[in-house]
Amino acid sequence: MKNKVTIKDIAKALGVSISTVSRALKDHPDISESTKTLIKNFAQEINYRPNVLALSLRQQKSHTIGLIIPEIVHHFFSSVISGMEDLSYREGYNIIICQSTENQFREAAALQTLIDHRVDGILISLSKSTQNFSQFKKAIEEGFPMVFFDRICESVETDRVIMDDTEGGRLATEYLIDKGCSNILHLAASSHLLIGRYRRDGYIQALKDHHLPIKEELILKCDTQEEVLTLQNHLYELLPQIDGVFAVNDSTAIALIQILKKKGYRIPQDIRVVGFGDGPNATIVEPALTTIEQKGYDMGRESVRLLLQRLNNPSASISYQTRVFPPTLKIRESA
Amino acid sequence: MKNKVTIKDIAKALGVSISTVSRALKDHPDISESTKTLIKNFAQEINYRPNVLALSLRQQKSHTIGLIIPEIVHHFFSSVISGMEDLSYREGYNIIICQSTENQFREAAALQTLIDHRVDGILISLSKSTQNFSQFKKAIEEGFPMVFFDRICESVETDRVIMDDTEGGRLATEYLIDKGCSNILHLAASSHLLIGRYRRDGYIQALKDHHLPIKEELILKCDTQEEVLTLQNHLYELLPQIDGVFAVNDSTAIALIQILKKKGYRIPQDIRVVGFGDGPNATIVEPALTTIEQKGYDMGRESVRLLLQRLNNPSASISYQTRVFPPTLKIRESA
DNA sequence: ATCGATATCGCAAACGTTTGCATCAAGCAA
């Protein structure tokens, strides 16, 4: 931060004007070749680097994009970040990262901070607790480019990158049915979380498709490892009547497998289990988890692709797009 | 980014000067209470937000810190990021994240980008491939605040946050010895990676302490899941003569356990295995992995604490500090 | 009435760039 050399220093040292230096450095045709090389060489020599802050202020463009993410320590999300970083790096953008920790107030603060920082656009996956979307709507109405990924909100019109959660839920459940299960427990996410609702919808649809009864008591809100443990006893009571489980994510599926095994259940012989996510744990648990693959890295890339596309299209000509990633069932041993 | 209201707009609307608005908004004593409330209310009303870019440029301080990290998708590193983000959020700083993907050129580019962005300081964990540290040294000499964490470099003098890897390696190995192992294989990281060397040093020290022979052929460079698979045959040849394994990280330990089990070895009865890291996988693999705990979140927090401490101490008065986190052995079932 | 103190406020420079426009000299045609 100290004694950084500026364009002004170059001008003074070479006895030319600031504007000449500026133009020379970016090959403006008005500047003679001789002064250009003179200035360029000198700049190189003293290791001149433009001040991005000043640039951003001047051109009203920061080449920075903001990211709001629920939890960084989460395989899916960190994969998403990785994909985002990779692509934006290639495109000359930087990412400012904010973690909402599933807290809507912190999420709101993050949005404000990012806007204050004049990021060119924002990538966001909603926190579980967010119920009020007015600030997002307002930002978008004001023309702030924003793309929602994974945890989106249907009521705000904008670009989106999601996967087909309904189809994922359907696929998972149908596979269980095909394997002969008829009493399938669904460990679900909170119903106001869209992805949770969709996955449940898929579960229900598969049951309907195969003319199986939908039993409310077999849909249990339970979407974390911890929750599996707290609901342990209730789960044990349910067990005798079920022969398959579709869990809303891998970690609950795995936690469930662990307590099932402790009770002596054999998987998949006694109970079949399928998860959602296909994180690295899926191949470590025994039996290896059959689960829905979720392409975090690709979704991350696609999100910034969509954002940049909008940034580079000055006019709001193109209508909002929704990219849907198809789910794939990774068949392993647990079902 | 569009029609953002500025301090100038407020001035014009209220018929006062720009400086008055600026001072009023920050409670400068020169401004009368009446104009203060007038201006503040108006600013609130039209939802004025200062332009952080302009601020940063003016005060030569961006309230932003740069992070260079090898791989985001890695439990330890994502925990570190999480801790960093949490603390810097509290302290009013933002984080710009760059991923080196274990590539020294990309790492160098990231450093330059961050400096160009005038971040107030940099947090970095070196890529595996980095051998040339001149740019870091230069940056530090120029007074750029930088703290290295985990993957540090001894030859550059700066603040550091590490864990006692030697002690970790010693602890792990000694535990194996205590359990009766005398032929212990070490799956090691590349020796130019400092943490790899230290963990190996700890391994050797434990052997020496207990008067066990150090066999070079039992130290194998193998630090990823993939490498375990490629070295599979070589490992199988080694197996008959060993009764314990200390792996440089959890994922190799787990990969090893998996191929051991495939060969019919019982763990820990036939071979004891201890890992390093204590990620979420450690409790999923069977048998649960005995491993060295690595406090990523805390190390992340401590890193920004150290950095902010230096930022807030204008003079370079305080000498460089190295924070060392003590390792803890998490005893489970694999050893 | 004069003076100094005090309270309020505005001017303008500065942070590091970019860029429209003006300037100036040289060259050339008439």
Place this chain on the structure above:
DNA sequence: TTGCTTGATGCAAACGTTTGCGATATCGAT
């Protein structure tokens, strides 16, 4: 010589702030 074009460069405003200093008005004290 005059006038016009062309090539090369500099001036200054602008991006949105902060801040040292000067300006003005008010007021009590002498």
